[in-house]
Amino acid sequence: MRADGTLAILDRWGRAALPGTVLLFFVLLTLAPLRAPYLSDTLPLLPVLVVFQFSLATPERLPGPLLLALGILLDLLLGGPGAPVGVSALGFVLVRAAVMANRRYLVGVPFLFQWAGFCILSWGFVALVWAFTTLWTWAPIDPVPAILQYVVVVVIYPLIAPLLARVRARDPLNVPELSRGSARPGETTS
Amino acid sequence: MAIRDDFEVVASQVRTVVQRFALGLLVIVTFGVMLVGKADTVLVEHARVLALDMVSPVLEAIARPVAYANRAIADLREFASLREENARLREENARLLAWQTAARRLENENEGLRSLARFREGPEASFITARLVGDSVSAYMRGALLNVGRRVGVAPGQAVVTGEGLAGRIAEVGENSSRVLFVTDVNSRLPVLVERTRERAILAGDNSPRLRLALLQSIAGVQTGDRIVTSGHGGSFPVGIPVGEVVETSEGTVRVRPFTDFSRLEFVRVVDYGVTGLVGTGGGTPAPSAPPAGVRVR
Incomplete structure (x- = not known):
């Protein structure tokens, strides 16, 4: 069945760990002091992009509890005083669930459809975080920076998504059950 | 089967x-x-501090090359305008030398007057220099992470300054890391003085690059170009740190532009004033130190 050489084991582990590691990297990158205007403002939304893209390709390697943990980590690292901890986790979990439920419309379709899907889902994410932060701090928070963030991340989606989309099942026989039947391998991108 | x-x-x-x-x-x-x-805000605070301490070495590793690249880009840009920059600096130097003379004269005069009046100065401030290892900027927060923490004496409420002026205050402190809340953050409220009129006010942030001057007794006295400095009320900040200048006064709102350029912060100084005032968690304000023996304070 499976080759059990050291390399094969490493390969399996590496594949299993990759999406989580990439997501962790982007969560940490959120805090990196990049001085690029606009780009550094959008960094907090990049993890959503990663969650979306990997939920398309390999949702089984990005399980819910992992998203929960990383979302809470993101909130802890990013949050100011009074901001709700766990709202990003909620957003991640919901984005994953939404992608899983709509694989039919998102996997194996032209890139533009995926982009549109990302627009809708990340809008939901931004709205969710904004609403919860407003409720939690009970203060009117200017939505304009959040909307700006959203616009920038939607615009840079085509730059990053194809890179992330290379992470996917390689071999037709390796296609996990979840994606079987709904999409042929190699169709996760345009 | x-x-x-x-x-x-x-x-x-x-x-x-x-x-x-x-x-x-x-x-x-x-x-x-x-x-x-x-x-349970205390629990969350602990978790935040723990997370900060865990990631700050990683962030520091990321921050160094990023800072290097940024500096290289800035250098390249400056090469282009070297000549003009030089001329400008020479001019500024001349002006500053004149100011230095004036400052020396005033310092001497001040010292003389102080000894005449037996004026007792506030506690001496000491500085802790820190590197910015992380941005904490999102749609809801304006802040940064520093690579210094409790181990070197950083405490919540301390002022964070740059060469230009006040940047913010320390909000959370870990063992080897801390989070600074910029004055532009929506949670930032700062007791200040209008330098020219000595009028007290509160400087409030709202996550935008401009600050709002609130709780002024009379807005009429404030003019565009007035400098805003910390007032030291509340006890946690030294008096007279420059914060910004008034750029807009229109129907009831006074807008202040901070001196600090938050987009290119790399090193900051944390001011340890020896007093953690109302915002601190260190068990309230300690009593002011007694005057040295033999000096009578009137």
Whole structure:
């Protein structure tokens, strides 16, 4: 069945760990002091992009509890005083669930459809975080920076998504059950 | 065979149910976390500090090359305008030398007057220099992470300054890391003085690059170009750190531009004033130190 050489084991582990590691990297990158205007403002939304893209390709390697943990980590690292901890986790979990439920419309379709899907889902994410932060701090928070963030991340989606989309099942026989039947391998991108 | 198939069907059904249930469970957990965070702020604070301490070495490793690249780009840009920059600096130097003379004269005069009046100065401030290892900027927060913490004496409430002026105050402190809340953050409220009129006010941030001057007694006295400095009220900040200048006064709102350029901060100084005032957690304000023996304070 499976080759059990050291390399094969490493390969399996590496594949299993990759999406989580990439997501962790982007969560940490959120805090990196990049001085690029606009780009550094959008960094907090990049993890959503990663969650979306990997939920398309390999949702089984990005399980819910992992998203929960990383979302809470993101909130802890990013949050100011009074901001709700766990709202990003909620957003991640919901984005994953939404992608899983709509694989039919998102996997194996032209890139533009995926982009549109990302627009809708990340809008939901931004709205969710904004609403919860407003409720939690009970203060009117200017939505304009959040909307700006959203616009920038939607615009840079085509730059990053194809890179992330290379992470996917390689071999037709390796296609996990979840994606079987709904999409042929190699169709996760345009 | 048939039994096995049945079993597999049931198993897959169970798996589906669990998967469906898993989403609900995760959502419930996130709500639980949020509620706990709302109810027990101390716990969340501890968790934040722990997370900060864990990631700050990683961030520092990222920050160095990023800072290097940024500096290289800035250098390249400056090469282009070297000549003009030089001329400008020479001019500024001449002007500053004149100021230096004036400052020396005033310092001497001040010292003389102080000894005449037996004026007792506030506590001496000491500085802790820190590197910015992380941005903490999002749509809801303006801040940064520093690579210094409790171990070198950083405490919540201390002022964070740059060469240009005040940047913010320390909000959270870990063992080897801390979070500074910029004056532009929506949670920032700063007691200040209008330097020219000595009028007290509160400088409030609203996550935009401009600050809002609030609780002024009379707005009429404030003019565009007035410098805003910290007033030292509340006890945690030294008096007279420049914060910004008034750029706009129109119907009831006074807008202040901070001197600090938050987009290119790299090193800051944390001012240890020896007093953690009202905002601190260090058990209230310690009593001011007694005057040295033999000096009578009137």
